[in-house]
Amino acid sequence: MAMAEPQDPKKGDKSKASAEGRRGGGWLSRIAPGVRGAFAKRETPENLWVKCPDTGEMIFRSELEAALWVTPAGRHMRIGPQARFKFTFDDGAYETLPTPSVPEDPLHFSDGKPYKDRLIAARKATGEPDAMAIAHGVVGGAKVVVLVQDFAFMGGSLGMAAGEGFIAAARAALERDVPLVVFTAAGGARMQEGALSLMQMARTTLAINELKDAALPYVVVLTDPTTGGVTASYAMLGDVHLAEPGALIGFAGPRVIEQTIRETLPPGFQRSEYLVEKGMVDRVTPRKDLPAVLGSILTTLMMGRGRKAA
Numbered sequence: 001m002a003m004a005e006p007q008d009p010k011k012g013d014k015s016k017a018s019a020e021g022r023r024g025g026g027w028l029s030r031i032a033p034g035v036r037g038a039f040a041k042r043e044t045p046e047n048l049w050v051k052c053p054d055t056g057e058m059i060f061r062s063e064l065e066a067a068l069w070v071t072p073a074g075r076h077m078r079i080g081p082q083a084r085f086k087f088t089f090d091d092g093a094y095e096t097l098p099t100p101s102v103p104e105d106p107l108h109f110s111d112g113k114p115y116k117d118r119l120i121a122a123r124k125a126t127g128e129p130d131a132m133a134i135a136h137g138v139v140g141g142a143k144v145v146v147l148v149q150d151f152a153f154m155g156g157s158l159g160m161a162a163g164e165g166f167i168a169a170a171r172a173a174l175e176r177d178v179p180l181v182v183f184t185a186a187g188g189a190r191m192q193e194g195a196l197s198l199m200q201m202a203r204t205t206l207a208i209n210e211l212k213d214a215a216l217p218y219v220v221v222l223t224d225p226t227t228g229g230v231t232a233s234y235a236m237l238g239d240v241h242l243a244e245p246g247a248l249i250g251f252a253g254p255r256v257i258e259q260t261i262r263e264t265l266p267p268g269f270q271r272s273e274y275l276v277e278k279g280m281v282d283r284v285t286p287r288k289d290l291p292a293v294l295g296s297i298l299t300t301l302m303m304g305r306g307r308k309a310a
Contacts, residue, residue, distance in 0.1 A: 050077075068287045076244045076287055078224060080126065081133030081148040084183055088146060088291055094137035097145070097172055099129060100164040107194055115192040122153045131156045131186070132165025134172065140295010142302065144181055145173040151185040151225070158230055159190035163200030166234060170207035179217035179298045184235045188228020201233035208237050217301035219294065222249050222272065222281065236280075240297055242290070243272035243281045 049058045052071040059071060068087050069077040079087075086092040109115040123129060131153040136145050147169040149156045156162075166182070173180040189197040211218045220238035225248035232251055243249060250257075250270040258265055268274040275281040285293050 053077075070287055074245060076224065076246060078151050078185065080150050080152055081128065081135075084148045085133075085135045085137075085146065087287065088139055088183075088294070089135070089137040090139060090141070090291065094135040094146075097134040097136055097168070099132055099134060099161065100168050101129075102160040102164050105192070106160075106196060107192070109192040109194075111192070118154065118192070126150060126153050128153055130159070130161035130165065132162045132169070134165065134169045136172065136176065136178075139181070139298065140291050140293070142295050142298035143176070143178045144294075144298060145169055145176065145178055147180065147182045149183060149185045149230070151187070151223075154190065155187035156185045156230075157187055157190035157197075158200050158228075158233075159193045159197050160200065162190075163203050166200075166204045167207045170211055173216055174210060174214055177214075177216070179219065179302065180211060181219045181221065181294060181298075182234065182238075183221045183223055184226040184230055185223045186226060186228060186230040186235075188230065198229065201229050204234040205237065208234060215305045217298055217305070219297060221285075221290065221294075222247055224248050227251065227253065239301065241280070241282045242285045242293065243275065243283070244290075245272060245284055245286060247272040249275055249281070 047061055050061050050064050051058055052073055052075060054071065054073045054075045057072065064071065064077070069079050069083065071077065085094050085096075104119060105115045107115075128150055131150050133148045133150065134145065135148075136143075138144070139146070147166060149162070169182070170180055189200075191197070208218055217240075218238050219240045219242070220235055222235060222241060222243040224244065224246065226235050227248065227250055231249065235249075248270055249272060252260075254265055254270055266274075272281055272284045276284050283293070
């Protein structure tokens with residue numbers, strides 16, 4: 001029969017002290033009880049860092065905001081209307097204009113989740129009533145109405161509210177006798193509204209014709225991504241087309257085109273730099289340069305309008 005080993009008194013004391021240390025917070029808590037609480041772990045905000053989609057580099061959010069949401073690798077991140085207005089208007093000063101209200105969920109549509117619930121979720125996430133936001137102010141010394149399409153709101157999809165927002169922006173420009181600048185960002189028409197969504201392509205085109213009849217400049221800034229019915233309508237009807245670097249611009253996506261034609265597309269296909277070479281875009285302009293470039297273009301076009309009127 002094996003006999004139990006005698007317990008070492010010193011070893012027992014150490015084990016006891018170790019257990020007491022774990023319960024009491026260790027020797028530091030016994031010497032200075034208040035010190036341990038002074039160095040309590042602080043919670044780090046979840047959005048403190050932003051990952052660059054191109055390089056995987058982690059960037060301080062504050063540094064990215066100071067760089068107008070352009071990463072060191074040159075990726076122009078998607079931004080919402082308020083940030084866009086702040087970066088575009090002189091001194092960040094502008095007056096927001098209301099967007100019209102429209103009937104919601106006219107088709108009582110559900111794609112596994114009711115359309116009304118999707119609208120509620122999008123409004124909660126963005127703080128905007130729909131995909132369009134309008135403001136009036138001065139850009140590069142020129143008075144202008146600016147319309148921004150928010151991709152974060154259901155992919156910037158074109159529905160009745162977005163169409164009415166575009167028309168309201170065009171009418172605001174007509175009333176103030178100033179140019180209209182539109183920042184596009186969309187995945188296409190809003191399927192939850194069916195044919196009512198597709199009708200907005202024609203309605204926005206008619207609003208642009210009213211601007212042209214009044215000889216008011218209409219300038220489009222294409223941002224990532226601009227696709228579908230938006231590209232097939234007001235995004236390609238501007239007097240001048242600018243684009244941010246690396247923006248995806250097209251009707252169908254590259255994957256759909258490759259599967260349809262069964263060919264490999266060239267590098268950079270449908271990106272803004274490629275489209276400048278093909279004549280679809282007039283100029284690729286970095287975000288920091290947009291206010292000055294827009295101001296120069298609008299001032300020049302309005303001077304031509306003045307000469308024509310004279």
